[in-house]
Amino acid sequence: ILPRLLAAEEALGLASLVLMVTHRYAWDPERLARLAERGHRFGVHDTTHDNTLAYLPFERVRARIAEAQRALGRLDCGAFRAPAFLRSRALYQGISGVISVDLSSNDWALLWPHPGDGIRSPFPGRHSRMVCVPTTLPRDGELLALRLSRGERLAIYKRKAEQLWRVGAPVIILTHPDPTFTDSDERIAAYAELLQWLVGSTRFRVPSPDGCLEDLSRRATVCLGEDVDGTPGARAG
Numbered sequence: 247i248l249p250r251l252l253a254a255e256e257a258l259g260l261a262s263l264v265l266m267v268t269h270r271y272a273w274d275p276e277r278l279a280r281l282a283e284r285g286h287r288f289g290v291h292d293t294t295h296d297n298t299l300a301y302l303p304f305e306r307v308r309a310r311i312a313e314a315q316r317a318l319g320r321l322d323c324g325a326f327r328a329p330a331f332l333r334s335r336a337l338y339q340g341i342s343g344v345i346s347v348d349l350s351s352n353d354w355a356l357l358w359p360h361p362g363d364g365i366r367s368p369f370p371g372r373h374s375r376m377v378c379v380p381t382t383l384p385r386d387g388e389l390l391a392l393r394l395s396r397g398e399r400l401a402i403y404k405r406k407a408e409q410l411w412r413v414g415a416p417v418i419i420l421t422h423p424d425p426t427f428t429d430s431d432e433r434i435a436a437y438a439e440l441l442q443w444l445v446g447s448t449r450f451r452v453p454s455p456d457g458c459l460e461d462l463s464r465r466a467t468v469c470l471g472e473d474v475d476g477t478p479g480a481r482a483g
Contacts, residue, residue: 261285268317287455289325290314300332307340335476368415370466
């Protein structure tokens, strides 16, 4: 599925950041290297994606992330997202110092995992030495689970993107090239339709992954505080 998804991006002159599960699925380092030459970038999502990472002691979190980074080798760009957006104090202790860009939160979730699950801001911030970037468009799985039509999904994406544009916040899209998510030709075409709308709009600039990460790092000037569970929150601290 991933090659078809990336081909749809490349047809519009785009590339993306891909977060890899390094030890559960087969992947070809040489093939990823060729994709990197075309502008795509790679980070880690976990070794096995068994949804236990956030519940481990921080030493085991750190060891597991290091194992995933070693597997990616020179392809690793230092980015990370926790499986299922599950976060904990131990998770952030474990990734501190080894992850440079964390994408493990939302600005404000709609319905899943539960309302309000996010940092309550669409802007990137800093937590410890990491840049924390929330996903700001609704996730593909979230809207598909609600059984919304292609037109309804696109309308929601456009409305949220325009709201972000009005306040000067970045549009961060999460797409899953996985079974039951953005997995079919029709769903990939719907994703491409959203990208085409963003590229064709005069309101949005769609940089390369390198340019995007650099821009987000520059914009992350607010120090995020901690919520009661020790995860980054939207309070200054």
